[in-house]
Amino acid sequence: MKKVFINGLSAIGAQPVFEGFAPEKFVLNNEETAFCPVQPSYKEMIAPGAIRRMAKGVKMGIYTAHHALKEANNPVPDAIIVGTGIGCIEDSEKFLNAIIDNQEEFLTPTSFIQSTHNTVAGQIALEMGCKAYNFTYVNGIVSLETSIQDALLQLQFENKKSILVGGVDETAPTTVHIYKKVDRIKEYRDDEDFMHPTSKGTVYSEGAAFFVLETEKKENSYAELTAVYSSNALSKEAVEQFLEQHQLSFSDIDVLFTGNDGSTQNESAYLAFEAYFPESIRAMSKHLSGHYHTASGFALWSACHILKNQEIPAVYRRNQLQKSKLGTILIYNYDQGNHGLILLKAC
Amino acid sequence: MSDLKEELKSKIISVLNLEDVTTADIADADPLFGDGLGLDSIDALELIVLLDKDYGIKLTDPKQGKAIFESINTMAEYITANRTK
Structure with missing residues (x-):
């Protein structure tokens, strides 16, 4: 592949x-x-x-x-x-x-x-x-x-x-x-x-x-786009399986980028998902971009720059965990029963 | 007639969303299509609707359009002669 x-x-x-x-x-x-x-x-x-x-x-x-x-x-x-x-x-x-x-x-x-x-x-x-x-x-x-x-x-x-x-x-x-x-x-x-x-x-x-x-890696490549996943239901086992398919575990995710949209209707899904990644730096983007159906594009754009620069600007951060190297970013987006994942690796 | 011509210019600018064009930029005898204002076939459809909606003129023969929409002058003359509102 x-x-x-x-x-x-x-x-x-x-x-x-x-x-x-x-x-x-x-x-x-x-x-x-x-x-x-x-x-x-x-x-x-x-x-x-x-x-x-x-x-x-x-x-x-x-x-x-x-x-x-x-x-x-x-x-x-x-x-x-x-x-x-x-x-x-x-x-x-x-x-x-x-x-x-x-x-x-x-x-x-x-x-x-x-x-x-x-x-x-x-x-x-x-x-x-x-x-x-x-x-x-x-x-x-x-x-x-x-x-x-x-x-x-x-x-x-x-x-x-x-x-x-x-x-x-x-x-x-x-x-x-x-x-x-x-x-x-x-x-x-x-x-x-x-x-x-x-x-x-x-x-x-x-x-x-x-x-x-x-398919060609270039000098100015931002990141490797490893995988995406979307589903109407997302259990912890399903996330684990998704990561395992790419030789990763929960603790391998350096940055968890979530699409918290400020609504109580979606908060429980985000809280449940974030709990799988206690060792990850947490970042979010919709307080900057607002919510729209393809707002994960803004998160992906941001994540690419973060991987390339190897630095997370404070404005994105949700916790203060530090990592010596930013190797993987997982973007999670949820709304009304639909879950989306985008997995990126530094290159 | 001159009031109608100014009205037509304003309506064309508004309906066709001609950004950066003012009524002063459109001379009465300038061709609306081709080298003049540069309108195209989709604009022609918008102008047919404009005649129907604002002046009560239904163009049943599309071939008429070419002569009617030649310039602001020809449009104003046709509207004056055929308007029902």
Whole structure:
């Protein structure tokens, strides 16, 4: 089985991450229940004729895909695989609202064309002129993990060398309104809601992260992407078995990166999982990125930089354990019965 | 007629999300498609909906569109002659 390396990456999110890894610039937002992304100027790389029709998610996806590929020296990808939880919801809302407002008449094409979940993957391919395998996974909280699983299988067992994989999700007003109504987004912020949540709902956000996965290790490789796993149930035995498949035990995990989302609805799953790893450094990311279906992309982007730099910035830390070397990071993400794991090794 | 032309320019900028374009940038006789404003076939569909929704004009023959949407002048003339609201 071939090894797979992360040779390029890029992200956009609630922190100024599109400029690179600069955690000293991160700002903790303890007031809002929904974070807005810090976005670059898209006009420099997307043609004006195309950009005027693009919703946020499409722009974030194209920008991060372009920069991840650039960092990996612009390989022609053998596949473009994108994960998204709710797809291009902004244009979906526009189209559905137009149906209501105009009493099912006067429906315009643009928002309909761009409202499908596979718009981002399609637009990336169009921008690049790439006719390779193009696929979008819509699988809730593990949409990115499922995309990575597909990429790993193709790289490890087929004759593929370079695959662009990423996750993107955007918000839209009606979606945020509905999520608040059903307690998916908090009504108000608690004092320490990511560490010890006291209310239902997450702090919501949006973002994109893309990665170039390749079978060749390069001088600028960030990490070895060893494995992913997703399931509707995750026992301690299942985690143990997953680690054993990669010749690891619980104590071999140097950093446990969890997606604690600040909701009492998901806290018990995170507490149970964290208890398996008493010897690991604990880190989290959603107090920085906010929660969205593919927020594990921000965690993966962060973990890659942490492995490469061999240092965990204080802003991510949940405990003060020290390790002489950071060799393995396990990213755990959970929401409403769905568990996702991403295993990384230093290279 | 000149009020209608200004109104059309504003609506086209808004409906087609023409960032960085102002009404002053669009001359009445400029071609809307091709070398002028650079609109394309998807924009043409948006303009057909605009005529129907805002002026009560239904274009049943798509071939008519080419002449009607040639410029702000031709659009304004056609709307003035055919509008039902």
